[in-house]
Amino acid sequence: MTKYIIRxxxxxxxxxxxxxxxxxxxxxxxxxxxxxxxxxxxxxTEEIKEKFKKAWGLDQPIPVQYCRWMGFCxxxxxxxxxxxxxxxxxxxxPTPISGATNGVLxxxxxxxxxxxxxxxxxxxxxxxxxxxxxxxxxxxxxVVAILMGVYAAIHRYSLFDQAATVFAYxxxxxxxxxxxxxxxxLFSGPGLNILPAGGMTETxxxxxxxxxxxxxxxxxxxxxxxxxxxxxxxLPVFTLVVVNIAGDSRFVRASMLEALNQDYVRTAKAxxxxxxxxxxxxxxxxxxxxxxxxxxxxIPFLFTGAIVTETIFSWPGIGRLTIAAxxxxxxxxLMGVLLISATLVVLANLLADVAYAVIDPRIKF
Amino acid sequence: MTExxxxxxxxxxxxxxxxLLEVRDLRTYFRVLDGTVPAVDGVSFSVGRGKTIGIVGESxxxxxxxxxxxxxxxxxxxAEIGAESEVWFDxxxxxxxxxxxxxxxxxxxxxxxxxEPLTSLNPVFTIGEQIAEQVRLHLKTSGREATDRSIExxxxxxxxxxxxxxxxxxxxxxxxxxxxxxxxxxxxxEPKLIIADEPTTALDVTIQAQILELLKxxxxxxxxxxxxxxxxxxxxxxxxxxxxVMYAGQVVEQGTVEEVLLDPRAPxxxxxxxxxxxxxxxxxRLSVIKGVVPSPFNLPPxxxxxxxxxxxxxxxxxxxxxxxxVGSADRLARCHLHTSAGDSxxxxxxxxxxxxxxxxxxxxxxxx
Numbered sequence: 094m095t096k097y098i099i100r101x102x103x104x105x106x107x108x109x110x111x112x113x114x115x116x117x118x119x120x121x122x123x124x125x126x127x128x129x130x131x132x133x134x135x136x137x138t139e140e141i142k143e144k145f146k147k148a149w150g151l152d153q154p155i156p157v158q159y160c161r162w163m164g165f166c167x168x169x170x171x172x173x174x175x176x177x178x179x180x181x182x183x184x185x186x187p188t189p190i191s192g193a194t195n196g197v198l199x200x201x202x203x204x205x206x207x208x209x210x211x212x213x214x215x216x217x218x219x220x221x222x223x224x225x226x227x228x229x230x231x232x233x234x235x236v237v238a239i240l241m242g243v244y245a246a247i248h249r250y251s252l253f254d255q256a257a258t259v260f261a262y263x264x265x266x267x268x269x270x271x272x273x274x275x276x277x278x279l280f281s282g283p284g285l286n287i288l289p290a291g292g293m294t295e296t297x298x299x300x301x302x303x304x305x306x307x308x309x310x311x312x313x314x315x316x317x318x319x320x321x322x323x324x325x326x327x328l329p330v331f332t333l334v335v336v337n338i339a340g341d342s343r344f345v346r347a348s349m350l351e352a353l354n355q356d357y358v359r360t361a362k363a364x365x366x367x368x369x370x371x372x373x374x375x376x377x378x379x380x381x382x383x384x385x386x387x388x389x390x391x392i393p394f395l396f397t398g399a400i401v402t403e404t405i406f407s408w409p410g411i412g413r414l415t416i417a418a419x420x421x422x423x424x425x426x427l428m429g430v431l432l433i434s435a436t437l438v439v440l441a442n443l444l445a446d447v448a449y450a451v452i453d454p455r456i457k458f
Numbered sequence: 459m460t461e462x463x464x465x466x467x468x469x470x471x472x473x474x475x476x477x478l479l480e481v482r483d484l485r486t487y488f489r490v491l492d493g494t495v496p497a498v499d500g501v502s503f504s505v506g507r508g509k510t511i512g513i514v515g516e517s518x519x520x521x522x523x524x525x526x527x528x529x530x531x532x533x534x535x536x537a538e539i540g541a542e543s544e545v546w547f548d549x550x551x552x553x554x555x556x557x558x559x560x561x562x563x564x565x566x567x568x569x570x571x572x573x574e575p576l577t578s579l580n581p582v583f584t585i586g587e588q589i590a591e592q593v594r595l596h597l598k599t600s601g602r603e604a605t606d607r608s609i610e611x612x613x614x615x616x617x618x619x620x621x622x623x624x625x626x627x628x629x630x631x632x633x634x635x636x637x638x639x640x641x642x643x644x645x646x647x648e649p650k651l652i653i654a655d656e657p658t659t660a661l662d663v664t665i666q667a668q669i670l671e672l673l674k675x676x677x678x679x680x681x682x683x684x685x686x687x688x689x690x691x692x693x694x695x696x697x698x699x700x701x702x703v704m705y706a707g708q709v710v711e712q713g714t715v716e717e718v719l720l721d722p723r724a725p726x727x728x729x730x731x732x733x734x735x736x737x738x739x740x741x742x743r744l745s746v747i748k749g750v751v752p753s754p755f756n757l758p759p760x761x762x763x764x765x766x767x768x769x770x771x772x773x774x775x776x777x778x779x780x781x782x783x784v785g786s787a788d789r790l791a792r793c794h795l796h797t798s799a800g801d802s803x804x805x806x807x808x809x810x811x812x813x814x815x816x817x818x819x820x821x822x823x824x825x826x
Contacts, residue, residue, distance in 0.1 A: 356574055360580070
């Protein structure tokens, strides 16, 4: 198993390397470019644009730009020396050997063009809200989808099952942006006005989430801070999980129905086991095998694909950072986010395969 | 989920103490779109403590449904159990007790071995866990004791080095080994009755013999009764004391193994015996029972075997034959040959069967 994981990790390297080229290529192919945001500004002359390009290294040939971004090249050197780091070793080697600190390979995604901060800083700041949203959503999603699917399978064709079927069709067909807006309209609009329409905290009560003042406030009133965030989580989490629950509850139901019809379930009943044990131990464990693969592949989209939900609910996470970076032609941030997303997908695939082997003893690597 | 049958007419008297299992007028129906289909239609038999009974018949004759009904493993609906049916087990009627009480009987006093050892074990749990789970549940033992008992049960069924085997998963074992595990599981709580539903059908012939030997040995050692469901008359001859022959959901003949195999009275049993290939009959064409078991949707109007029966006459098409006594109280056959209407035809029919079994001047010795 350890060997398998290591092998998969090594296999992931060329995949991720390919992804960097694709991401870089796609963004190059996109119309505009980092200077496009100046086009509407009459006070910015061609001269200023050239200076901007020079300052950000955009005047360099594209392979050089890519190599610098990746950390293959040392921007301080010229000629063939660009591949050599400060210590005389190749620049792409880890920092302790090469002395290089620039580029993705050394954990540096560069500076954000729009804010001047480190891309890393912006991503790390946005990661916590996304982790909170995605974590809660994941929990709700799994618990509800599995319970709903199992209950619908046990009571097949019951009223609950039929209601769940209708929910699944409606929920699966529901566009996230529309659902989010309708929820805001319903629960935060002038009529009911019982839930916050957006944001992560009540701005009148607490400092902005993530700031130093916030953590001071959190230390003083942890319960209030938590319940405040919890309150703000309700609508985004609901919006985020409806599609997943709709799809996966069907999947669990189908898988569970198949498991319940297996001979070993009859054996378990013949052993005199209580219905609960038969369902949740013998049938569910088997029914989860295909479900785990499916869920493993869906998880990364919770962390990266919350773009629409985070935007609708002004959730200060990675999704909103992506949209903001796109609007501001902030290429370094965008590439950082996309690369991290791709890494998450690769990791989730690996995780799903490993989880599959853990719960199904028939699978050996 | 299975429930107790709704209507509760007054129960008959309990059977005497020597009788472990008594099935009275068992009727199991399946509700389907087109109506109700009788899968088991008025089956009665009993099994003494420590005895072996064989339930014989072709596929679709209702043998397995009978067993599953006794174990209360059928989902109601779609299954339905006749209100007049009674199953007495170990002194109490078990079709009417609540399911949570029945669960204490299942696996403990009454255990079942299924036909398909390949699919009847749960693929994601070790065999040790699957046996120990049952032991913990019924005998209320600690985890360690349950494991010891599982090892003991595996040793009893002849699995080498059971201490390491308990950590294995079903897919790591052969079919024969898995059936041994099923048997070990069945006997782990020392049941009074083991129901074996075609335990050897899915296994190859050499393993079949081993498994049957094992069942026999275990039964002798533990003193449990055995209900052996099979379509193999050879197995019946080897294993059982008493035979019930079923056809299309009904009992067509029953008696001791010698009586039924050596002196069959129902044309269906005769046909089954005649169709056994044997070394003495080599060369000739193998005799078969023509046709197939009728679909329960479309049963013949009177005698259910009539369309396939070589001895049938007009009456068989008009009136269903009762199960009549053809000897001692337990010796029954369902055929008009054994009612007063068939008196004149009986001798010729029995002679025809004897001739069919006689090849080259010897009656084939029925193994006893």
